[in-house]
Amino acid sequence: MVIPGAMDRARHNRGLRLGKAMPSFVQFLQRSGVYAAQSFMIVPRRGFNLVCLRDSKDVGLSYDRDRLQVDDVRLEDVERVALEYISFRYGKQKSQERADQLLRLRTALFATARPEGFARTIAFRFLRHLDQSRKVINATKWTPDDVPWFLTRLNWTFGAQANIFFTLADATWFTVQKALGPKISRDAFRKDIVPHKQRGADLTCFLVGDYDATATEAAGEYLPDEQVFVVVDQGNPPVFDYGEAFIGVMAHEIGHFLHHKRNIPGSGHHDRGGILLSSGMESLSLDKELVGDFTAW
Ligand SMILES: [Zn+2]
Numbered sequence: 001m002v003i004p005g006a007m008d009r010a011r012h013n014r015g016l017r018l019g020k021a022m023p024s025f026v027q028f029l030q031r032s033g034v035y036a037a038q039s040f041m042i043v044p045r046r047g048f049n050l051v052c053l054r055d056s057k058d059v060g061l062s063y064d065r066d067r068l069q070v071d072d073v074r075l076e077d078v079e080r081v082a083l084e085y086i087s088f089r090y091g092k093q094k095s096q097e098r099a100d101q102l103l104r105l106r107t108a109l110f111a112t113a114r115p116e117g118f119a120r121t122i123a124f125r126f127l128r129h130l131d132q133s134r135k136v137i138n139a140t141k142w143t144p145d146d147v148p149w150f151l152t153r154l155n156w157t158f159g160a161q162a163n164i165f166f167t168l169a170d171a172t173w174f175t176v177q178k179a180l181g182p183k184i185s186r187d188a189f190r191k192d193i194v195p196h197k198q199r200g201a202d203l204t205c206f207l208v209g210d211y212d213a214t215a216t217e218a219a220g221e222y223l224p225d226e227q228v229f230v231v232v233d234q235g236n237p238p239v240f241d242y243g244e245a246f247i248g249v250m251a252h253e254i255g256h257f258l259h260h261k262r263n264i265p266g267s268g269h270h271d272r273g274g275i276l277l278s279s280g281m282e283s284l285s286l287d288k289e290l291v292g293d294f295t296a297w
Pocket of ligand 1: 216217252256269
């Protein structure tokens with residue numbers, strides 16, 4: 001029995017055939033008897049398998065009910081099933097490999113049964129203010145047209161690695177009728193800019209051109225009491241590589257937001273070089289500590 005989009009755990013004996021073509025089984029762990037582009041899987045006698053049936057909408061399964069038991073794995077079952085499966089394959093004894101596989105399996109299972117709660121809404125606000133001659137000017141080189149690219153990069157960073165997805169609340173220009181100067185002060189940010197945040201969104205990102213960030217942040221800032229952050233146009237080239245200086249700072253500040261949402265104390269900075277939020281060189285990579293910190297499991 002298959003509920004569309006659900007996962008199936010087949011226990012005991014022999015194969016399982018599909019009533020209709022052409023969905024395919026995808027294995028959750030290596031060497032589990034399922035291969036890409038096949039419409040069947042192998043379940044050893046007295047064994048079990050854990051697979052996702054992709055494109056299973058409106059598909060009926062036919063199989064020998066005396067010899068095969070099929071269970072759906074629902075969101076609330078993920079933790080129990082993942083532990084059961086890992087304990088079966090790796091035993092109860094704790095090890096690095098067992099812990100890694102458990103995290104991988106959990107992430108894969110949650111990604112299949114994506115809970116809406118892991119989607120966050122984000123708004124983008126682009127500053128216009130006055131120059132010395134009281135003319136309205138754009139403070140940032142970025143525009144709402146850049147937002148689809150921001151979201152794609154953010155979802156490849158947080159969605160693909162931690163199953164946290166961002167959807168757009170909205171992206172608009174706003175105007176402050178003051179000459180705020182070429183570098184926005186922290187005071188002016190709080191007083192004149194933050195009130196323009198999108199109140200319905202989980203998070204608002206402000207693009208303001210340049211900003212007087214603190215020494216430890218350098219190129220942006222997240223305000224936990226307001227759930228907003230700011231990123232300078234140039235990003236932070238000394239800290240990020242490969243053309244990721246701007247999107248890297250955006251991801252860094254969002255990392256602070258995700259920490260804050262989990263009520264984890266401290267700044268969230270760490271000393272694991274090359275990983276997002278590192279005090280040294282950073283990248284868009286998350287390690288398993290970060291994935292654990294960012295997510296509720
Ligand atoms: Zn930081």
